Amino acid sequence: MATTLDTLDIERVGQGQGISGGFLQGVGRAAARNPVGAVAGVLCLILILLAIFGPTLAPYSATRVDFPRLEAPSSAHPFGTDNLLRDIFSRILIGTRNSLGIAFASIALSTVLGVVLGIGSGYLAGAVDLFVSRIIDVMLAFPALVFLIFFLTIFRPSVYTVALAIGLVLAPGTTRVVRSATIGVRHLQFVEAAIALGNSPFRIMYRHILPNVMAPIIVIASVQIGTAILIEAAISFLGLGVSSAANPSWGRMLQETRTVWQLAWWTAIIPGAAISIAVLSFNLFGDALRDALDPRLRGSR
DSSP states (O other), X not given: OOOXXXXXXXXXXXXXXXXXXXXXXHHHHHHHHOHHHHHHHHHHHHHHHHHHHHHHHOSSOTTOOXXXXXXXXXXXXXXXXOTTSOBHHHHXXXXXXXXXXXXXXXXXXXXXHHHHHHHHHHHHOHHHHHHHXXXXXXXXXXXXXXXXXXXXXXXXXXXXXXXXXXXXXXXXXHHHHHHXXXXXXXXXXXXXXXXXXXXXXXXXXXXXXXXXXXXXXXXXXXXXXXXHHHHHHHHHHTTOSOOOSSSOOHHHHHHHTGGGTTTOTHHHHHHHHHHHHHHHHHHHHHHHHHHHHOTTTTTOO
């Protein structure tokens, strides 16, 4: 009789269908075909570095208030000063950590929830799929902003509660994407072979399903980072964020200067541009990742 596949062979076949082998090559080809996506990736990296080292790079403290009021951008203050006598450039650098930190924390939460619920409902199907789908429908029925205000009014705003609220808002989208990807691979031969060998459902989902749905997971996470940044800015603008004078955020900077926008244009343009560049960079980088990791799109450009 011919040599049969053992469990190790099945795992190797299943994982080989994923993205681990050609991930870097796919990203490199996507960068060559999509220069805009490559530039967006560089900007994303710069933003991450600013979030890490921003407070160190800032020339002034975020709480220093001995500068001229509403001074236009100059060599001493590249982004000008605000109505509270503070240097906007320093506050933009320091605020990068707050804005991006909460966004990444919420994306981590939404991705974990989306992967667990999406793979579980997509593979197990039946009553589990029906139950998860109804939960997602209920969550999507609430307007995101109304849910955020309701949640943060009940629970005191903190880094954890804000990240949890944003993560819950973004989790349904991740769940649906992962569920669709799971349904697409659950009937492939390597999964059926793993079932025939007696692998448990948990082992199959972890060892065979998860590696083969990593591409859409990476893409949806990278795209939703921009959405999370925008949501955090909106929450901070409404006064429900966690920013403070010493730990600002871009949305809070807009809220604090809204009364002087007509007198000093830079107080609105600079924080708004920071939010826009961050959101656009992560969205374009997510599109580039999608082109690199989706086999149907690799030859479309």
